[in-house]
Amino acid sequence: MTMMAKLNKTLTRLFQRLDSAPSPVDERLSAVLQEWLDRRQQLIAPSPKALIFPGSSAADQGFIFQRDPSAPRRYLLTSGANSAEVLIGEVSTGDHLETARNRRGAVRLRRLFDLVGETGEPILALFGTKSAEGKSVYVELLVAPLSSNGKNIDAFLSCVSSRQVASAATKTVPHWIQPTPLLFAFESSKHLGERVAAELGLSLSPIEERVFEDGEEKTRPLAHVRGREVYVVSGLERSGSLSVHDRLCKLLFFIATLKTNGAARVTAVVPYLAYMRKDRQTKEQDPLNSAYVARFFETVGTDCLITMETHNLAAFQNAFRCHTMHVTAYEAFAAFFANLPRSAKVSVVSPDLGGAKRADMFREVLEKALHQPIGKAFLEKQRSQGVVSGDLFAGDVKGRVVIILDDIISSGTTMARAAQACAERGAAQIWLCATHGLFSKDAAVGLAAPFIDGILVTDTVNIGELHRGDKRLTVIPVAALIADAVAQCHESAAG
Incomplete structure (x- = not known):
C-alpha cells in the first residue's frame, strides 16, 4: 500500500479491497462475484434484492442466508435452496443453518459467515472433500456480504463449485485432500x-x-x-x-x-x-x-x-x-440474556478479583447483544484452609439484574457468597452463570438461597440428578462450539 493510500481514507479502503479480492477459478463463481462487485459500488454491501432477480448469476447459482436477529451466529436460508444442497445437504427455504443434514458443510459455512461479517469483504474458500460417491473432489466456496439496510452486514450470498480431482486408477490425490478425521x-x-x-x-x-x-x-x-x-x-x-x-x-x-x-x-x-x-x-x-x-x-x-x-x-x-x-461460551450466555426487558439495567459481577478479566470480556459481548451499556462489579475473596473471607465490594448493583460470572461452580460457596453480597446491596434479580457446573454434594444447600433467581451452566460436564431437578437451572448446549473448534483445527492441519 502506498503512502498516499495510507493518508487517504478512500484509497485505503480501495487497496484493502484489492488486497483481499478473491479470484475464483470456476467461471460461474466469477460471474457471481462480478455481479456482486457491480452492485456494491460505494455501498457497504449490496442488498439481497439487488442481486436476486430473474436471469442474474446470483439467483441462478447462489443462495442467501439471513442473520437471525433473535440469536447470534444463527442463520436462516431465504433463497437458493437447490444451490445450497451441494454443500449442506437437502434444505428448504426458511430452515436454519444449524438444522442442515451435512453438519461439516454447515460448520464450514457458519465460520465463513462469521469471518465475512467481521471483515465486510468477500472470501473464497478452497478445500478438498469427498463426494456422496466417495470420490475426492475440489471445492470452491464463495461467500460475500449483503446489507438489507445499507448499514449492517445482515445477510450472506454464497456460491459453490466442485469437481473431481482424482480417480481410483491413478491413486494420485493432491496434498490438500485430507482423509476424514x-x-x-x-x-x-x-x-x-x-x-x-x-x-x-x-x-x-x-x-x-x-x-x-x-x-x-x-x-x-x-x-x-x-x-x-x-x-x-x-x-x-x-x-x-x-x-x-x-x-x-x-x-x-x-x-x-x-x-x-x-x-x-x-x-x-x-x-x-x-x-x-x-x-x-x-x-x-x-x-x-x-x-x-x-x-x-x-x-x-x-x-x-x-x-x-x-x-x-x-x-x-x-x-x-x-x-x-x-x-x-460468552455468546451463548449473552443470547440467553438477550430476552431481558429493554428497560432492565444489568451488571456483570465477578465473585473475586482473579475473575475480573473474564467478567469484563463477557460484559463486552453482552453489551453487543443487548445494545446497551452494562455495569460491572467485583468482590474481594481470600481462601485459606478452605475458609473464604474478604469484605471489599466495588460496583453498583442496586435495582439491577445481576449476572455473577465464574468459570466453575463446584461447592457453590464462592457464588453463594457473591449472591448474598449483591442481595444485601439491593439487586433486583440475581443470576449465577458458569461454564462448568461441577456441583459437589454440598452445592445444593449452598445455592438454595431464595434470592438466587436462576443458575446458568453449559453441558461440558454431566449434571447430576440432584441438581438437574432444580427448576432454576438452565443448561446451555455447547457441542456446536466445540465442533467449530475441531473444524478449525482440522482445516489448519490440512492447510
Missing part, C-alpha cells in the same frame, strides 16, 4: 462426543475399554489410526466411580497408544480441563499442577489441546508448549 470418545464422555460428532457430520469411532480384576485398565482404538488425524473427546471431571486422576491417566494412555500405532496428529478435546486452578504458588512449596498437566500431555505426544473456559487463560497459555485452542 477420526473422532473417539470414552464411554464417560459419550453424551458430549456423540453431539460433537453429529455437528461435524461424523460418527464416533469404536474403542475397547477394559477393566482388569486388579483395577488396571486397557483402552485401544478399534479403527485403524496409522497416518490419520485423530480427535479424542474426554472431560476430566469426576464421573461415577471414575476420579479426576482416573480419567486423566486413561486419556493420556490412550493418546500415547494412538501415537504408538502411527496416528499422524492427535488432538485432545477436553471441555473441562482439571487441575488448572492451581497455577501459581500461593503458599510455601505449593505445587504447580497446571504446568504438570501440560507436561503430561506433551510427553505422550499430544499435538493440540482444545478446552473451554480454563481457570486462568494466561497461565494456561504459558503452561502448554503444544498448540492449544481456548473456547468460551
Whole structure:
C-alpha cells in the first residue's frame, strides 16, 4: 500500500479491497462475484434484492442466508435452496443453518459467515472433500456480504463449485485432500462426543475399554489410526466411580497408544480441563499442577489441546508448549440474556478479583447483544484452609439484574457468597452463570438461597440428578462450539 493510500481514507479502503479480492477459478463463481462487485459500488454491501432477480448469476447459482436477529451466529436460508444442497445437504427455504443434514458443510459455512461479517469483504474458500460417491473432489466456496439496510452486514450470498480431482486408477490425490478425521470418545464422555460428532457430520469411532480384576485398565482404538488425524473427546471431571486422576491417566494412555500405532496428529478435546486452578504458588512449596498437566500431555505426544473456559487463560497459555485452542461460551450466555426487558439495567459481577478479566470480556459481548451499556462489579475473596473471607465490594448493583460470572461452580460457596453480597446491596434479580457446573454434594444447600433467581451452566460436564431437578437451572448446549473448534483445527492441519 502506498503512502498516499495510507493518508487517504478512500484509497485505503480501495487497496484493502484489492488486497483481499478473491479470484475464483470456476467461471460461474466469477460471474457471481462480478455481479456482486457491480452492485456494491460505494455501498457497504449490496442488498439481497439487488442481486436476486430473474436471469442474474446470483439467483441462478447462489443462495442467501439471513442473520437471525433473535440469536447470534444463527442463520436462516431465504433463497437458493437447490444451490445450497451441494454443500449442506437437502434444505428448504426458511430452515436454519444449524438444522442442515451435512453438519461439516454447515460448520464450514457458519465460520465463513462469521469471518465475512467481521471483515465486510468477500472470501473464497478452497478445500478438498469427498463426494456422496466417495470420490475426492475440489471445492470452491464463495461467500460475500449483503446489507438489507445499507448499514449492517445482515445477510450472506454464497456460491459453490466442485469437481473431481482424482480417480481410483491413478491413486494420485493432491496434498490438500485430507482423509476424514477420526473422532473417539470414552464411554464417560459419550453424551458430549456423540453431539460433537453429529455437528461435524461424523460418527464416533469404536474403542475397547477394559477393566482388569486388579483395577488396571486397557483402552485401544478399534479403527485403524496409522497416518490419520485423530480427535479424542474426554472431560476430566469426576464421573461415577471414575476420579479426576482416573480419567486423566486413561486419556493420556490412550493418546500415547494412538501415537504408538502411527496416528499422524492427535488432538485432545477436553471441555473441562482439571487441575488448572492451581497455577501459581500461593503458599510455601505449593505445587504447580497446571504446568504438570501440560507436561503430561506433551510427553505422550499430544499435538493440540482444545478446552473451554480454563481457570486462568494466561497461565494456561504459558503452561502448554503444544498448540492449544481456548473456547468460551460468552455468546451463548449473552443470547440467553438477550430476552431481558429493554428497560432492565444489568451488571456483570465477578465473585473475586482473579475473575475480573473474564467478567469484563463477557460484559463486552453482552453489551453487543443487548445494545446497551452494562455495569460491572467485583468482590474481594481470600481462601485459606478452605475458609473464604474478604469484605471489599466495588460496583453498583442496586435495582439491577445481576449476572455473577465464574468459570466453575463446584461447592457453590464462592457464588453463594457473591449472591448474598449483591442481595444485601439491593439487586433486583440475581443470576449465577458458569461454564462448568461441577456441583459437589454440598452445592445444593449452598445455592438454595431464595434470592438466587436462576443458575446458568453449559453441558461440558454431566449434571447430576440432584441438581438437574432444580427448576432454576438452565443448561446451555455447547457441542456446536466445540465442533467449530475441531473444524478449525482440522482445516489448519490440512492447510
